[in-house]
Amino acid sequence: MIIQLQILEKFYHCTCNFFSSSLLFLSNLWICLAIRNLDNVIKMIWPLILNRPIKYIENYLICYRIYMTKKQNHELYFQKVKLPVRIMETLFIIMAIRCIYFVKQSQYKNDQTWIMLNGNIIRQNGLDNYANLFIFAMIIQAYLFLRMLYYNNPCANLLDCVLIGKKKQVFFRPYRYRTYLAIDFVEFVIKIWLYAIYYFVIYIELCMIGFSLTAYQFIAEHSNEFFNHGLFGYLLIVQIIINRLLFSVCFIFYAHVSIMMATTVLAFILIIVIQCWQTRQFLFKVYNFRQSSIHIYCTLSKFQKCHTKNLERFNLRTIYSKALSIFLIFNIPFNCYLLIFLIFRTNNWIIRYYYGSVCLQQIICMFGIHLMFAMCSNSFQKTSKRFISLLAINRKKIHLISIGQQLKINNYGQCFHTKNKYGLTYASNQLVSMMGFVKYLLLYSQAFMFIYTQMIGPIK
16 A cells, blocks of 8 residues: 555656646647547548548648638638648647657656656657657647648649649640650659558558557556546546547648648649650750751740740749758758667667658658759759750851840840759758759768767767
8 A cells, every 4th residue: 555655646746747737738728629620620631541642632722722712711711721720730839848848857767657647759669858859840840831831832723733623734735744644644643652651651650559559558557556546546547648649649740741741842843844844845856957047946935935934833942942941951860860779779679660660761751852852953954954055056047037036035045054053942042953962961971970979979
């Protein structure tokens, strides 16, 4: 009986401080708010869970359409967009505060009772207590992505026309990409991407459920301390369940925001690459330099019009340039930390298997998406180089062309002959190029070495 009272007293001191109680109150308040408006939140996410990729994209684009008409129909906007987004934002804020709280309470980092009761999942699953700072950064990233997607995505109308409206006029005649219809090719790639993501999300969610089962194992092992002390013991059980529930729901929201951002980025890059390829085909029609100057300059004029449209599309890139910079800044240190942890700090094969999957996913996204940005910029630059080359070769064949048309085309060529190249950029004006990709590899290796010295150096 004395031992049980000591354990109960320990439970009390673990949970009944002001800050922990405040977090629990906020969590309960959020649950009440979410339950009242659960249907609109579920509508945003359920196609991803049920593996319906086009419906998933369509639901997002419908929400953005509603946002664009919010002045005409404010009530619909509030119910379908603002309130669900606010629910996700609130949960992100609560979980971010919890992460900082866990870092501050470092005196309990080895206290399994405190960890279980307060839901410090990161420490429970083997990572250092300070790894909560990386989770804090990931939550902030999700919060920023959420606001970008639903409140500030100028590319949404373009994606709506291609993926939902199936308007082939978005592309140039003959509306094809190699041997495929351009519209069908974009849709096919997005479907394959979301199918692959679906199975990865299911895998990660099953792993999360497996880790959450340790909480119920903890309750079963200490059932006497929980069930033999009345209401207080039951409240502790409720606290444990709520903490696990919040973490799982936050992970689903984080997955939704990250997947939607990656999907819209992929769709946008595909559209730009296809349009640049179609535009480049106009220049390859000028294969015989003995052709008349009128034919050559008519072809170049047609190219100019289409290339200008491509440039206008590139001007929509701002959201994705910012998203790429945010993603790299937040994910490089966390990925380096996970890699070092897996190699040097744990021998548990279950933890290695789970965090290894997360680490691999981060590496694929960091290097894959960054490489796609560089290839997209390179595709645009390749077209511009051939245009300038044709202008230089045919500079003497202008006697049958009006002076106004000559000046217009020559001025267009000079605009691309500049140090500040056009294309996708980081948040600043620096172009995302193959050379930038190589510099990024060097930055990643430097971050890896720095975190290695901070984690492993002090131990040695």
